[in-house]
Each structure stands twice: as C-alpha cells, then as structure tokens.
Amino acid sequence: MSAATPLLEVRALSKSFPGVRALDRVSLTLHRGELLAVVGENGAGKSTLMKVLAGIQSPDSGEIFIEGAPVRLDTVQRATTHGIALIHQELNLAENLDVAANIFLGREPRKFGFIDGGKLRADAGALLQRLGMTISPSTGLHSLAIGHRQMIEIAKALSKNARILIMDEPTSSLSSRETEQLFRVIGELKSAGVSIIYISHHMSEVRALADRVTVLRDGKNAGELQRGEISHDRLVRLMVGRDLAKGAREDSAPTGEIVLDVDGVVTDAYPAERTDLQVRTGEIVAIAGLVGAGRTELLETLFGVRRRLGGTVRVGGQVLRGASPREAVSAGLALAPEDRKRCGLVLDMFLRENLSLVAAADDARFGFLNQRRERGRSIELTEQLGIRARGPKQVVKFLSGGNQQKVVLGKWLALQPRVLMLDEPTRGIDVGAKDEIYKLMRRLAGEGVGLIFASSELEEILLVADRVLVMHEGRIAGELSRAEMDEEAIMRLATGGAVAGAGVA
Amino acid sequence: MKKILGILGLLITICVFTASLNENFLSAYNLQNTLRWTALYGIISIGVAFVIISGGIDLSIGSVVGLTGSVLAWLLTVRGVSVPVALAACMGMSLAIGLAHGLLITKLKLQPFVVTLCGLLLYRGLARFVTDDQSLGFGSSFEGLRALATGSIPLTEKFSIPLPAIILAVVGVAAAVLLRLTVFGRYLLALGSNEEAARYSGIRTDRIVIAAYVFCSLLAGVGGVLFALDVNSVQPSGLGEFYELYAIAAAVLGGCSLRGGEGSILGVVIGAAVMRVLYNAINILHIPTHLEFAIIGIVILGGVIADELVRRLVGRKRVAVKD
Numbered sequence: 086m087s088a089a090t091p092l093l094e095v096r097a098l099s100k101s102f103p104g105v106r107a108l109d110r111v112s113l114t115l116h117r118g119e120l121l122a123v124v125g126e127n128g129a130g131k132s133t134l135m136k137v138l139a140g141i142q143s144p145d146s147g148e149i150f151i152e153g154a155p156v157r158l159d160t161v162q163r164a165t166t167h168g169i170a171l172i173h174q175e176l177n178l179a180e181n182l183d184v185a186a187n188i189f190l191g192r193e194p195r196k197f198g199f200i201d202g203g204k205l206r207a208d209a210g211a212l213l214q215r216l217g218m219t220i221s222p223s224t225g226l227h228s229l230a231i232g233h234r235q236m237i238e239i240a241k242a243l244s245k246n247a248r249i250l251i252m253d254e255p256t257s258s259l260s261s262r263e264t265e266q267l268f269r270v271i272g273e274l275k276s277a278g279v280s281i282i283y284i285s286h287h288m289s290e291v292r293a294l295a296d297r298v299t300v301l302r303d304g305k306n307a308g309e310l311q312r313g314e315i316s317h318d319r320l321v322r323l324m325v326g327r328d329l330a331k332g333a334r335e336d337s338a339p340t341g342e343i344v345l346d347v348d349g350v351v352t353d354a355y356p357a358e359r360t361d362l363q364v365r366t367g368e369i370v371a372i373a374g375l376v377g378a379g380r381t382e383l384l385e386t387l388f389g390v391r392r393r394l395g396g397t398v399r400v401g402g403q404v405l406r407g408a409s410p411r412e413a414v415s416a417g418l419a420l421a422p423e424d425r426k427r428c429g430l431v432l433d434m435f436l437r438e439n440l441s442l443v444a445a446a447d448d449a450r451f452g453f454l455n456q457r458r459e460r461g462r463s464i465e466l467t468e469q470l471g472i473r474a475r476g477p478k479q480v481v482k483f484l485s486g487g488n489q490q491k492v493v494l495g496k497w498l499a500l501q502p503r504v505l506m507l508d509e510p511t512r513g514i515d516v517g518a519k520d521e522i523y524k525l526m527r528r529l530a531g532e533g534v535g536l537i538f539a540s541s542e543l544e545e546i547l548l549v550a551d552r553v554l555v556m557h558e559g560r561i562a563g564e565l566s567r568a569e570m571d572e573e574a575i576m577r578l579a580t581g582g583a584v585a586g587a588g589v590a
Numbered sequence: 591m592k593k594i595l596g597i598l599g600l601l602i603t604i605c606v607f608t609a610s611l612n613e614n615f616l617s618a619y620n621l622q623n624t625l626r627w628t629a630l631y632g633i634i635s636i637g638v639a640f641v642i643i644s645g646g647i648d649l650s651i652g653s654v655v656g657l658t659g660s661v662l663a664w665l666l667t668v669r670g671v672s673v674p675v676a677l678a679a680c681m682g683m684s685l686a687i688g689l690a691h692g693l694l695i696t697k698l699k700l701q702p703f704v705v706t707l708c709g710l711l712l713y714r715g716l717a718r719f720v721t722d723d724q725s726l727g728f729g730s731s732f733e734g735l736r737a738l739a740t741g742s743i744p745l746t747e748k749f750s751i752p753l754p755a756i757i758l759a760v761v762g763v764a765a766a767v768l769l770r771l772t773v774f775g776r777y778l779l780a781l782g783s784n785e786e787a788a789r790y791s792g793i794r795t796d797r798i799v800i801a802a803y804v805f806c807s808l809l810a811g812v813g814g815v816l817f818a819l820d821v822n823s824v825q826p827s828g829l830g831e832f833y834e835l836y837a838i839a840a841a842v843l844g845g846c847s848l849r850g851g852e853g854s855i856l857g858v859v860i861g862a863a864v865m866r867v868l869y870n871a872i873n874i875l876h877i878p879t880h881l882e883f884a885i886i887g888i889v890i891l892g893g894v895i896a897d898e899l900v901r902r903l904v905g906r907k908r909v910a911v912k913d
Contacts, residue, residue, distance in 0.1 A: 390790060414792030428790040431780045433851060442780060442791045449773045456771075496791065 090153040092117045092280050093138075093169075093249055098147030100133055107133040108144070109304040115249065120271065120281045122291045125301035126324055126515030131284050134301070135251050138282070139171035140164030170242030171251040178226055178234055185209035185222035188241045212240040216270050231376075232263025239270065243279075250274065251282045256290060257512075260376045261580070268294065286513070288317045300324055325517050341366035344535040345418070345504045347387060350396035354382035355559025359396060362554060362561065364504060364535040369526060371550035372539040373575050379559040380539035381423055384506050388420040389413045401503050414443065417503035421493045421510060423539075429493040430481050437463035437477035439492050444499035466495040471521060487518025494525065505529060507538035511545060523549050543572045557581050593845035594857045596900070600843075600893050601864050608871040615874055618748040624870045629754035630739075630816050632862040634833060635840035636765045637809030639858045640802040642841050643769070645782045645850025646695065646702035648803065650687070650709030651810040651837050653717070655830030658684055658814030660717040663726035663824040673735055677815065684811025685804055687713070692800030710834070717826040727823040739819035754816055758859065761809065766855040778802060783851025839890055840865050864889075 093115040100108040108130045115121050125131050136142040138149070140161040149156055151167050158164045164171075178187050185206045186193070194204040209222035216236050226234065235255060242250055256264045271281060271294060285291055291298060292315055300307040300323040308323040345364040352360070360383060364370050372380045385391040386407070387398055393407035400416040410420075422428035430439055441448070441459045448455040463477040470491040474484055481492055490510065497505060510526070511519040526549055530536055540546050546553055553565045555578035563578040609615045634651055641648045658680045665676040687709065694705045728736065737753065744750040769775035781788035781795045788795050813833075818824045842848065843864055844857030868889055872882050 388790075409794070410789060410792045411794050420790065422790055427784070428786045431784045431787050431851075433783045434780060438776065438780070441776075442788075442793070445773050445776055446793075452772045452774060454771055454773055454776055 091115060091150075092119075092152060094150040094153075095134075095138070096148045096150070098134070098137060098144045098149070100137060100142065100144045106304050108137070108147075110147070111301065111304065111306055113299050113306075115280050115282060117248075117280055118275050118278045119296045120275060120283055120294055122283045122285060122295035122298045123301065124285065124291060124298060124320060124324060125307070126517060129301040129307075129324070129515075130304040131301055132253065133304075135171060135253060135282070135284065138164065138169055138249075139251060140169070141171075165245050165247075168246060168248035169251065170245055170247035170249070171253070172235065172238045172242060172255060173253060178237060180227045181225075183223045183225050184213070184220065184229070184237055187226055187237055188212060188222075188244050190241075192244070208244070209240070212244055215243070215273075216240055217266070217273075230263070232259045232266065235259065235263075235267065236270070239274075243274075247279070249280050249282065251284075253284045254286065255283070256285070256287065258376060261576075286515075288320055291315065291320065292317070302326055321516055324515075341533065344401050345387075345537065346397075346399040348397045348399075350383070350386060350398060351394040352379060352382045352386040352559070353392050353394055355379050356394055358559040360561060362537075364537050366503075366533045366535050367530050369530050369536045369538070369549055369551050371546040371553040372537065372556055373541075373543070373546055373553050374539075374556035374579050376541065377558075378556040378579065380556055381508055382559075383556070384420060384508050384537075384539055385422075387413070388418060388506065390420075414500070417501075419443075419497035419500065419502035419505050421490070421497065421505070421507045423508035423512065425489055425493050429496075430489060432480075432482040434481060435477060436467070436472070436474050436479045436481055436484075436492065439481050440466050440495050440499060443496050447500070462499055466498065470495050470498075470525065485515070485518070487514040487521065490514055490518070490522060491525075494522075498529075502534060504535045504537065507536070509540060510538050511540075511542070519545070543575055546570070546575065547572070555579050593897070594854060594860065596897055597843055597845065597857055597860050597864065597893070600889075601860055601867065604864065604867050604871060604889075608867070608875060612874050615870070620870065620874065622742065622750065622752055624866055625755050626739075626752035626820070627869075628859075628863045628866040629752065629758035630813060630820065631833070631836055631840060631866060632758045632859045633754075633761055633816070634810050634813035635837040635844070635858050635862045636761060636855060637806040637813075638834070638837040639841045639844070639846050639853050639855065640765070640769075640778065641702070641806045642838070642846040642848060643778055643782045643850060643853045644799050644802040645785065646799070646802070647706065647838070647848070648691070648709075648806045648810075649703065649706040649834050650691070650713060651806070651813075652830040652833035652835075653710045653713035654684055654687055654807055654810035655814035655817055655833050656826060656828075657713040657717040658811040659818030659824050659829045660721050660726070660826040662815055662818055663728060664721050666732060667726050667728065668721075673732070680811055680815055681808065684807045684814070687811075688804035688807030689800065691807065692803035695803065696796040696799050714827070714831075717829075721824075721826045723826055725823055725825045728819070732819075736819045736822065739816045754820075757812075757816070761812075762855055762859055765805075769853075769855060774798060774801065779851055781851075836862075836865055839886070843890060843893060864893075 091114040095111065095113045097110040097112060098108050099110055111130065111134060113121065123131050133142065137144050138158060140158040140163050143159050149158060156167055158167065179190065188209045189205055194201040194208065206222040213220065213222060216239060218236055220233065255267060259267060274281065283294060295315060296312050298310045298315055298320065300320065302324060310319060342365060343363045344366045347360060347362045349359040349361060351358065374380050382391060386393045389405065389407050389410045389412055398405040398407060400418045403416045405412055405416055426432060431442065437459055440463050445454060448458045460477060467474060472488050472491045472495065474488060481489060484492065511522050514522065526536055547570060551567055553570050553575060554561050555563050555565065555575055557579055565574055614620055634655065638648050638651055661683065662676055662680050665671040665679060666673065691705055691709060694700045695702050739754055741753040742750040777788060777793050777798050781793065781798060785795055814830060817829060840861035841853065841858050844854065844861030846853035846858065865886065868886055869882065872879060872885055877885065
C-alpha cells in the first residue's frame with residue numbers, strides 16, 4: 086500500500102439522469118491491495134458510481150486517475166484495459182456453455198482460427214485453482230449453484246488481469262458457506278495485490294472485510310471511516326444522516342385465534358418433507374433459514390403459485406385446494422413476493438393502477454373499472470403508507486425499492502387480507518425505508534392481521550418477529566419464541582444443529 | 591397519446607402528398623372505397639391488437655378470413671343453408687378456433703407463434719378442401735346480406751358512409767371501452783406487461799389470454815364474412831392471404847408493442863388507414879403495383895424509425911432541461 090499515489094483516484098465525479106442528480110462531486114481513493122467498502126441507501130449513487138468506473142456510463146464531469154495518470158473510462162473495453170472489472174449483481178453468464186467457455190467468452194485462445202480447447206481448459210483450470218475451486222473447467226454452467234457462478238465471474242475478471250474488482254452486493258444470494266468461501270477468496274486476492282471496491286447493505290460484512298468505508302448519501306460523499314472507526318451505528322448515521330429510532334418489539338402481542346393453519350404441506354422443492362405451521366391473528370411469525378432452505382418455496386406453495394403435493398391449508402377455517410393464487414386471494418391470503426419487480430409489480434403501469442391490481446375486480450360494477458374509487462384508494466394508500474411518489478400517475482418503475490415494496494403491500498391492503506405473507510420484505514431496501522416497513526408490519530399485526538415472513542436477515546427477525554420457525558433443507562428444524570431467539574440459536578438450527586447443541590457453527 | 595399523434599401525422603402526410611399529386615384521391619368515390627377497405631382491415635387489426643397487447647401473436651388471421659369466407663359461400667350456395675344459420679355457423683367456427691388457440695397457448699403452454707402458424711396452414715387447407723378449391727360466387731341472390739359489406743348510408747348528395755365503416759365504429763368503440771374502462775382490459779394490459787405480477791396478484795391470467803385469442807379469431811371471422819361479401823366471389827386459396835401481416839403491421843404502426851402491455855384501439859384503426867391509403871396512393875399515382883409490398887414495407891420501417899428517433903430526441907431534451 087503505497088501512501089503516495091493511490092491505485093485509483095476519483096475526483097469530483099458528477100452524473101445526472103432525467104430528474105435526478107445521481108452523483109454530485111463524488112470523490113474516492115483506492116490503494117493497492119485494499120478493500121474499500123462503499124455503502125449508502127438505495128439511490129445514494131453507489132450503482133451509478135460503479136457503472137462509471139466500469140465504463141458502462143460516462144460521467145458528466147469529474148476526473149479519474151489510475152496510478153496518478155488521468156484516464157477516461159468511456160467504454161467497458163477501456164475500463165478493462167485499465168484493469169477494472171465489475172462483478173454484476175445479476176450474473177452475466179451463458180447457461181448453455183461450460184465453465185471454461187464462460188471465463189474466456191469473446192477472448193478464446195485460438196489455433197488456426199479454431200478455438201484451442203486444450204489451452205482454454207488449461208487456462209481456466211489454473212484460474213479455478215487460484216480461487217480454490219475444485220470443479221472441472223468443462224462443467225456445464227447450468228449445473229452450478231449461484232455461489233459457484235459468482236466465482237466464475239471472478240475468475241473471468243482475473244483472466245482479464247483485473248487489478249480492481251468491483252463487487253456489487255456479492256453475497257445477496259449466497260449461502261453462508263458460499264459467503265465464507267467468497268471472503269476467503271477476497272482475502273487471497275487482496276494479499277495478491279488486487280484492490281476491491283465492495284458494495285453492500287450488510288453491515289456485518291462491511292465490518293468484517295473493509296479496510297476503509299466510503300459512505301454516499303444523495304449522490305454526495307457523506308463521510309469516510311477507517312477500519313478502526315467502523316461501527317454499525319456510525320455507518321447508519323452517515324447513511325441516513327440521522328439516528329434511527331429503533332427498538333425490538335417489546336413484548337409478544339396478545340394473539341387471537343388461528344388464522345392460517347398448515348397441515349402436512351409438501352412442496353415440489355422438497356417432496357420428502359411435510360410442513361406444519363400455524364399463525365394466529367395479530368401474530369408476526371418469521372421463517373429463518375439459509376438460501377435454499379425452502380422458505381420461498383413454502384410460501385409460494387401456500388399461496389398457490391407452486392403446485393402443492395400434499396397436505397391441507399386453511400385460511401380462517403376455509404380450506405384451500407391450492408389450485409391458484411386466485412383462490413388464496415379470495416380467502417384472504419396475500420403474498421408480497423421476494424422478487425417484487427418481477428412478481429409484485431407491473432413496473433410500466435401507474436401507481437394507482439398497481440395499487441388497484443388486486444382490488445379492481447371487487448370494485449367493478451358490471452365489469453367496469455371504478456375509476457373514482459381507484460383514484461381515492463391511490464391517494465389514501467399513498468398517504469397511509471408514506472409512499473413517496475409524484476402522484477397517482479407516477480410510473481412505478483421510477484420509484485425506489487422501499488417505495489415499490491410499499492406499493493406491493495398497498496396492493497394487498499386494499500383487499501384487507503387476513504394473512505399477509507412476506508418473502509424477504511426488505512431485500513434491497515435502504516435502512517430508512519426498512520424501518521417504515523417494520524412499523525407497517527407491526528401496525529397490521531395490531532389490527533389483527535396474521536403475518537408470516539421469510540427473511541435472511543437475522544437482525545430483522547429479532548426486531549420484528551414474535552416467534553421464529555427455522556428451516557433447514559426443506560424442513561422446519563425448530564421453533565424459537567421471542568425469549569429464546571438470538572442470532573446464535575437461529576444460526577445453529579439453520580445450519581442443521583440441534584436446539585440444545587453446544588457447538589457454535 | 592403521443593404515439594397516436596405520430597401515426598396520425600403520417601396518415602395526414604400521405605393523404606396530403608397523394609392529394610396534391612392526383613386530385614382524384616379526394617373524389618367521393620375514391621374516399622368511400624378507401625374508407626370501406628380501411629374498415630374491413632381495421633376490424634381484423636383490432637382483433638390482433640388484443641392478442642398483441644397480451645404479449646402474443648396471431649398468424650392465422652388471414653386463413654381464418656379465408657376459411658370463414660369460404661364456408662359462408664359454401665353453406666349459402668352449395669348447401670343452401672339459410673342466411674342466419676350460415677352466419678351463426680361462421681361465427682361459431684371462428685370462436686371455436688380462437689378458443690382452441692387460447693387453450694393450447696395457456697394450458698399446454700405452447701408458443702403463440704407456433705400454434706397460430708400451424709393454424710395458418712390448417713385453416714387454409716380446410717378452406718380449400720371444403721370447397722374443393724373451387725371459386726364460389728354469391729351471384730345476385732344475396733343482395734340483402736351483401737349490403738353489410740357494400741351498402742352505405744348517404745350523408746350528402748355525393749358522399750355516403752359505407753356500412754363497414756359503421757361496423758368498424760361500433761366494434762372500435764366497444765373494443766376501446768373494453769380495453770380502457772373494464773377490469774378485463776386493465777388485467778389484459780397488466781398481464782401483457784408482466785404476466786408473473788398479474789398471476790401473483792391473483793388474476794386469472796389464463797382466462798384473459800384465452801379471451802384475447804377468442805376476440806381475435808372472432809373479429810377475423812367477421813372480417814372474413816365481410817371480405818367475402820364485398821368481392822361477391824370467394825377464392826378459397828387466395829381470400830385473406832397475407833392479411834395477418836397487414837393486421838399486425840397496422841397494430842404495430844398504431845402503437846402496439848410486440849413485447850405486450852401497450853396499445854390503443856384508435857391507433858390501430860389509424861394504422862389500418864395508413865396501410866389502405868398507401869395502397870390507394872400506389873394505385874392512383876400509377877406507381878407499378880409490383881412495388882406495393884416494397885413501398886408499404888419502406889413506409890412502415892420509416893415510421894418506426896422516425897418514432898424511435900423522436901423518442902430519443904425527446905428523452906435527451908428532457909435530460910438537458912432537468913440539468
């Protein structure tokens with residue numbers, strides 16, 4: 086780490102889009118072998134900054150220096166020649182090709198104009214070995230889990246001699262074992278002199294990995310913390326510009342009769358497991374577990390978008406055949422899905438149209454839309470949920486993640502559901518909006534709705550849930566009451582340990 | 591709305607251009623004919639618009655036109671069936687075709703392109719088989735029925751409105767109301783834009799998609815009857831050939847996105863008008879008719895390119911203003 090000239094220096098970078106100033110004179114420095122975490126709420130400008138560095142977007146103004154020399158990173162090719170590589174949140178790999186072909190896509194070694202398969206696999210094998218991966222270069226990509234795919238992306242970046250790796254939420258879909266492996270690889274890359282810019286929402290990761298943190302807020306530099314200064318509270322304060330009024334749910338709210346009764350349900354993901362669970366009115370039940378534990382599959386099966394292979398589901402005494410979401414909806418069972426852009430919202434439609442997506446049929450008279458009620462509902466829900474939008478005719482695509490999630494919830498509230506299921510209710514949502522979602526969940530519970538939510542964030546479970554069911558490989562491995570739950574107990578169950586087991590994972 | 595202004599501009603440009611080169615373009619006779627043909631094509635274009643908005647495609651329209659037209663002529667002239675029964679049979683048949691398309695696409699999850707491509711071949715073959723591939727003429731015994739296609743309502747001394755235009759107006763208004771003011775239309779637009787989100791919202795997406803295909807085939811059937819009556823003689827191998835492409839072109843010109851979830855009925859009708867006026871212009875300006883397809887292709891391509899360029903220009907300007 087030469088203190089004199091940083092490997093990368095960004096000075097006063099600005100970039101505007103229609104209606105937003107995404108970056109406003111942002112600066113940062115990165116040294117050799119350093120891991121710089123970049124944090125900030127959604128919309129703080131992290132993604133734009135990374136895209137500028139990777140050559141995907143060009144800045145309106147500002148300067149970029151590599152080893153002290155000014156550079157222009159107008160195209161991805163230029164960024165690549167300067168040794169910058171972006172590992173995308175959504176991985177860009179070809180499913181139909183094998184690992185080696187993916188790593189060298191577009192840069193295949195050639196012999197007489199044909200692809201030199203031997204060299205291709207040998208080079209790929211060397212890279213995989215460097216990353217400590219045991220898979221063969223000729224493995225088909227389609228057979229790889231998401232964690233491995235990410236390693237392939239990293240291998241691809243290394244194959245281009247990347248000196249600066251930009252990782253955008255790299256752990257968002259990794260299991261804890263995959264995350265551990267990623268962290269180990271990151272450590273090795275650093276000691277080999279590779280610098281890393283690491284974007285994350287997860288405070289624990291930032292604390293564990295970062296040599297330095299740059300915080301962005303509203304497209305501006307909000308502050309910087311050295312390794313020794315990094316703490317959860319300080320980061321949050323810099324990100325939101327204020328202290329968060331937080332506090333765990335005081336006591337388990339008084340709960341009423343059983344409103345969701347699941348008996349021996351079998352999902353197509355884990356046909357050998359049967360699931361029983363109950364949710365009472367006014368209760369908030371969390372489902373914890375690692376990625377792939379079957380949480381999403383369980384919720385989707387209950388809702389009827391996945392085929393149920395067995396068991397019964399009752400909502401307020403009404404038996405669901407599990408034939409279609411329509412049936413679940415009319416019984417009062419709602420689902421705010423994990424992937425809200427794909428499954429929760431019609432992004433190109435107006436706010437008011439999305440808020441009425443579920444209720445339009447009930448409002449209708451002789452099949453005609455009730456425009457007046459739709460407008461009224463839109464205004465009412467916008468205010469009630471604190472949705473920040475320009476008006477009922479705002480296209481939902483342009484709302485922030487937190488506001489989009491509120492629209493999904495609003496869509497269901499219009500129908501007054503008995504049971505609301507939420508899958509990763511705050512994924513990709515910034516800290517301030519998370520808090521609002523939690524408040525809303527508690528308020529609904531207070532109004533007698535039964536809530537059940539799946540979450541990968543232990544903090545969130547501890548904060549909101551009355552009770553947590555921990556899933557492991559398709560099975561509910563255990564249940565913890567409010568008094569029993571802590572991160573350790575949940576993780577022990579989630580990784581397959583017993584409740585009373587002594588060992589810590 | 592902006593898209594409609596664009597296509598309306600194109601229509602007016604072509605009209606002004608043609609009229610300035612040949613005054614016959616504005617003659618009552620020519621206008622009435624163009625209007626009649628616009629109406630016939632408009633009806634089938636509205637049908638395919640529903641399917642395109644749902645995110646699908648229907649390539650069988652031309653063959654459905656051919657089949658219903660042929661079956662109508664065959665029932666009336668060869669089998670001697672009464673007019674109401676023959677009409678009902680034609681409508682029932684096209685409805686069944688749409689239902690079959692919809693069921694195959696939603697329940698068996700076949701691709702719309704494949705299903706309706708097979709339909710294109712199947713119905714054309716059936717039309718030729720049923721009629722022995724013979725041309726059938728209505729002769730002069732069905733003048734009352736033919737008035738549906740050839741009749742008109744006098745407006746002034748010189749100009750009268752062709753009946754098909756009235757039919758188009760009725761169908762168009764009904765379709766626009768259906769698309770914009772009913773729950774069906776809202777859900778069609780929603781699922782065309784994002785089918786998953788619609789399904790996750792408890793919308794019965796299958797039913798809506800099936801209904802879209804039924805409307806499409808039904809309107810193709812109505813078109814088939816009118817086209818057959820208009821020419822008064824049906825050639826099973828040729829009636830309706832390529833009409834699916836005219837209809838799809840009109841819908842796309844009129845602002846329907848082939849990605850689904852977008853489109854307006856008024857735009858589609860204007861799109862159909864553009865096609866017919868172009869065709870008319872080629873004729874009365876004595877452009878070699880062999881160039882017909884080429885010219886229509888170029889104008890549509892030009893229109894789409896202009897639309898895209900204008901959109902980009904507007905987008906860039908907005909950036910500049912906000913800065």
